[in-house]
Amino acid sequence: MKKIKAICCGYYGKGNGGDEALLATLLQMLPPHITPIVLSGNPQQTQKSYGVYACDRMNTWQVLQALKEAQIFIWGGGSLIQDSTSAISPLYYTGLMALAQKMNLKTIAWAQGIGPLKRPLTREIAKRTFAGTNIISVRDRGSAELLSNWQIPFSLAPDPVWALESSPVPGLWDLPAPKVAITLRQHPLLTPARLQILTRALIDFQKATKTFILLLPFQASQDLAIAQELHSHLGEKSQILQLENPRQLKGVFRGVDMAIGMRLHSLIMAAAEECRCFGLSYDPKVKQLMTELDIPGYELSQLPDNSLAISTAWIEHYANGEALMPVQIKALIDRAHIHQEILHQL
Known part of the structure; x- marks a missing residue:
């Protein structure tokens, strides 16, 4: 051809x-x-x-x-x-x-x-x-x-990243388990006061669950400073993991028990790798995904001002929440390939 x-x-x-x-x-x-x-x-x-x-x-x-x-x-x-x-x-x-x-x-x-x-x-x-x-x-x-x-x-069709082939991340399995991934980004709705509330909630959550916190900046210019701020409070109980390879970025979630994320693709990648998800919506696209997949979470504009309420919700989901079933994930991946089929129409 x-x-x-x-x-x-x-x-x-x-x-x-x-x-x-x-x-x-x-x-x-x-x-x-x-x-x-x-x-x-x-x-x-x-x-x-x-x-x-x-x-x-x-x-x-x-x-x-x-x-x-x-x-x-x-x-x-x-x-x-x-x-x-x-x-x-x-x-x-x-x-x-x-x-x-x-x-x-x-x-x-x-x-x-x-x-x-x-x-x-x-x-x-x-x-x-x-x-x-x-x-x-x-x-x-x-x-x-x-x-x-x-x-x-x-x-x-579902976002094509559902169908992205993931790759293993060298050294990931050497980090303490269980792991929880956090992806926050700069946004007007994530005010200093709200970030402070989330930080307190995350500290309490980590103490209660004894989990290792992976801080994943998806875009360094918007995410890294927040990750560094969280790391300064969590210390050796956390690590910032910066990855440029998107296949490895998706592969991170294979070794993670729960993901708490603002970014749409952090939630898609996590859900696709059978990881429990908790959303923090700053945009209609994130809210739509949470609604369609029944992902628990908050809209940032309505974030509780009580850090204990947030950490309790995270602990409950960590202990009793469920990831998507493999059959659901397969169906989403299969439907995401509709995006591939239309490319073959060219």
Whole structure:
């Protein structure tokens, strides 16, 4: 079969473990006759990590050259089209998609989590851009409902990271057991007061359960300072574990008994590895996942101001909570492969 080139456009090369996991899954699912060109914030690191060609996502000349060479343009997963964190970001992605459409590339919006779209202008641009896209898959019911309201056809399937092949983490089994993984990130809802409450709850939880706390920064720029703060209180009963390889990041949860996480992909990875999960939702996408999988937790905006109530809830889930059943996980992984099937339509 003739080799063709596909541009993979996402939040890649920015040190975000969830987005790197989406890229790793996309590359895993691409048909063998498609050669990827990855738009990256760190092209050298992306090329080294995945063995693919990458170019600077902010270099206009490089991006235009890639568009001229390619036959396919892929929005590669995640919450690319949302304006809650930035009004500029969705304009960047929709602008590239619109340019690819104008240059007659075959276009696909792959595994999208659309929204929130709070600004009328952003919403209208997103609607027009999705309407001009050849193939669309989304990862959640909120995105599906939005496209349905716009009368734009799509496929719905669980986040593709469910199907990411995980890898073992050297040295993980040498750390004390049992282990509990914590993933917190900077966010306006995680105020200093709330972080202090969670810190006290975590200290009490660790004392009660005698667990070893793994602090997992998914994105160093947003997570590492919080992990260091928690580590300063937990001391030798904890360790910060920074991993760049998304397959290993998922593999961590094989050796973890429970995960407490804000980040969507920390909960997906943990649940996929049969780990009990407790969510701290800062975003509708996290709340949707918690609702769909019956994951206990709190919305950060409604976090109890009593650390004892939180630590008691964690202890109860650690002692009596259940992970997803293997049959549930298999069903989610099987359905996540719908994202792979639509790539074969290209």
